[in-house]
Amino acid sequence: MRISYPASTSRSAELHQRGLSVIPDGLSRSTVIIRPHPIYVDHGKGAWLTDVDGNRYLDCNNNFTSIILGHADPVIESAVRTQLASGTAFSMATEAEIELAEILCGRISSCEQIRFCNSGTEAVMGAIKAARAFTRRPAIIKVEGSYHGTYDHAEASLGSDPSNWGVAAAPSTIPYAQGAPESLAEEVVVVQFNDEQGAVEAIRRVGPRLAAVLLDPMPSRVGMPALDPAFSEALRQTTREVEALLILDEVISFRLAQGGAQAVHGIDPDMTVLAKIIGGGFPVGAIGGRSDVMEVFSAVEGDRAAVPSGGTYTANPVTMTAGIACMRQLSESSFDRLDDLGNQIRGGLEHLFEQRSAQWQVTGDGSLFRIHPHQRRIRSYRDAHLDSDEATVMTSLQHRLLEREVYLSGYGMGCVNLATSDADVHHLLGAMDEALELVVG
Ligand SMILES: Cc1ncc(COP(=O)(O)O)c(C=O)c1O
CATH class of the missing domain: 3.90.1150.10 (Aspartate Aminotransferase, domain 1)
Structure with a gap:
C-alpha cells in the first residue's frame, strides 16, 4: 500500500x-x-x-x-501485567533487581556486579563518575562522533564537522549543547575510532589525569565501522599502563551476542554500560563491572558511597520484570x-x-x-x-x-x-x- x-x-x-x-x-x-x-x-x-x-x-x-523480541511480546506482557497488579514502584528493594543482575552478570564475563538506573544516558554518566571516584582523576577520552546519551561530557564532539573538527590525529573537543562549560575541553579528550596510534598517544599524554576511556565497539553515529582489533587492544593495554579504566558502552552492541560485543571481540573492560534491550521495552540503564570498581557505589562507611546513586524509579519492579522476561527468552x-x-x-x-x-x-x-x-x-x-x-x-x-x-x-x-x-x-x-x-x- x-x-x-x-x-x-x-x-x-x-x-x-x-x-x-x-x-x-x-x-x-x-x-x-x-x-x-x-x-x-x-x-x-x-x-x-x-x-x-x-x-x-x-x-x-x-x-x-x-x-x-518484537513489539507487545506476549511473555513480557503477561509478566508485566502480573507485576502491575502488585504495585509499580516502592521505596524498598525487590528480588527482581537481584534476578536481573544475576542474569546479566552470568552472561557478561567482565561484570561481577551491576547497578541499575533509568537510561543509557544516566548509566554512562554514572560510569564516568565511578571511574573518576575510583581513579581520583577528572579526565575522560572519547571517540569523535560517538553517541553516549546526553550528559555534556559524553556528548562532546558528537556533532563535529569539517569546520571545527581540527586535525585528525588530535581532534578538537567541541561541546554539543550550546552553553556547555568551556572547561569541557580540559576534561574530555577526543580520539578517532580505529586510530590506534592517536589513541595511544592521547592516553599516555593525558595519563596522570585520565580516569577512563569510553568506547562503543560499534558506534552507530560513527557509521558502524568494523572495529579494528588493534584499536581496542591498544585502548585496553594503554589504559592499564596508565592505570585508567576502560568503559565499554554496550547500550546498543549488547544486541550482538549473549555476552555482548565484548564476547565477540574478546574485550575485557573494567566497566560496561547497558540499557535498551535489558529493560524489555521499559526505561532502563545499568552499570556493570569489576567488584573493586563497583565498590564506589557502596555505602561502606556510614551512609555515603564514594558515588552516591539513587533515582526514584531506579530498578522499579515493572522494568526489572520486563527485563527478566526479555533476557530469559534470548x-x-x-x-x-x-x-x-x-x-x-x-x-x-x-x-x-x-x-x-x-x-x-x-x-x-x-x-x-x-x-x-x-x-x-x-x-x-x-x-x-x-x-x-x-x-x-x-x-x-x-x-x-x-x-x-x-x-x-x-x-x-x-x-x-x-x-x-x-x-x-x-x-x-x-x-x-x-x-x-x-x-x-
Ligand atoms: C551507545 C549508546 N550509549 C548511550 C545511549 C543513551 O541511552 P538512552 O537513550 O537510554 O539514554 C545510547 C542511545 O541511543 C546509545 O546508542
Whole structure:
C-alpha cells in the first residue's frame, strides 16, 4: 500500500500542530523528529507499527534498537501485567533487581556486579563518575562522533564537522549543547575510532589525569565501522599502563551476542554500560563491572558511597520484570536468527546497490545495519560524516521508504527484531529497490 508522506491532512500532522503549543517540537525526543511532521504511533505488534492514521510500517528502528523480541511480546506482557497488579514502584528493594543482575552478570564475563538506573544516558554518566571516584582523576577520552546519551561530557564532539573538527590525529573537543562549560575541553579528550596510534598517544599524554576511556565497539553515529582489533587492544593495554579504566558502552552492541560485543571481540573492560534491550521495552540503564570498581557505589562507611546513586524509579519492579522476561527468552539461537536476518538485509542491500549502480554501501553487524549514500572507506566518523547533499538524499530515502511501509531512521541506521520474518525482509528490500530508483535514478 502507498502511504502519503508528508500528509498535511493526516491525524499525525494534526497532532503535531496540537503538540507544538505545549511541547517544543510537539514531541519530547529530538531523535524522533521527521520533517515536516513527525509520525504519531498508535500501536506496535511484532515487527510492525501502526500509526494514528492506520498506516502500517515495518519497524526498522525498534525504538533505536531497544526492542529485540518484537513489539507487545506476549511473555513480557503477561509478566508485566502480573507485576502491575502488585504495585509499580516502592521505596524498598525487590528480588527482581537481584534476578536481573544475576542474569546479566552470568552472561557478561567482565561484570561481577551491576547497578541499575533509568537510561543509557544516566548509566554512562554514572560510569564516568565511578571511574573518576575510583581513579581520583577528572579526565575522560572519547571517540569523535560517538553517541553516549546526553550528559555534556559524553556528548562532546558528537556533532563535529569539517569546520571545527581540527586535525585528525588530535581532534578538537567541541561541546554539543550550546552553553556547555568551556572547561569541557580540559576534561574530555577526543580520539578517532580505529586510530590506534592517536589513541595511544592521547592516553599516555593525558595519563596522570585520565580516569577512563569510553568506547562503543560499534558506534552507530560513527557509521558502524568494523572495529579494528588493534584499536581496542591498544585502548585496553594503554589504559592499564596508565592505570585508567576502560568503559565499554554496550547500550546498543549488547544486541550482538549473549555476552555482548565484548564476547565477540574478546574485550575485557573494567566497566560496561547497558540499557535498551535489558529493560524489555521499559526505561532502563545499568552499570556493570569489576567488584573493586563497583565498590564506589557502596555505602561502606556510614551512609555515603564514594558515588552516591539513587533515582526514584531506579530498578522499579515493572522494568526489572520486563527485563527478566526479555533476557530469559534470548538464547544462542535467538542471536543466530538475528545474525541471519541482518545478513539477509546487508547482503540484499549490497546487491540492490550494485544492480542500480548506486555508489552506496552498508555497514553493520548482527541485526544492525547502516546505509551510506557514498563509497568512502569507513573507519571513523570523518569517513561517514554526510555532507549536506548526502544528508538530503538520506532524508528523501526515509520519506520514500515511509511511503512504502518501512520505518528507518533519517540517517540510515536500521535494526530488526526477532518477530521479523523472511517475508518482511523481502518487503524491506522491495521497498528499498523502489525508493532507490526514485532517490538515485
Ligand atoms: C551507545 C549508546 N550509549 C548511550 C545511549 C543513551 O541511552 P538512552 O537513550 O537510554 O539514554 C545510547 C542511545 O541511543 C546509545 O546508542
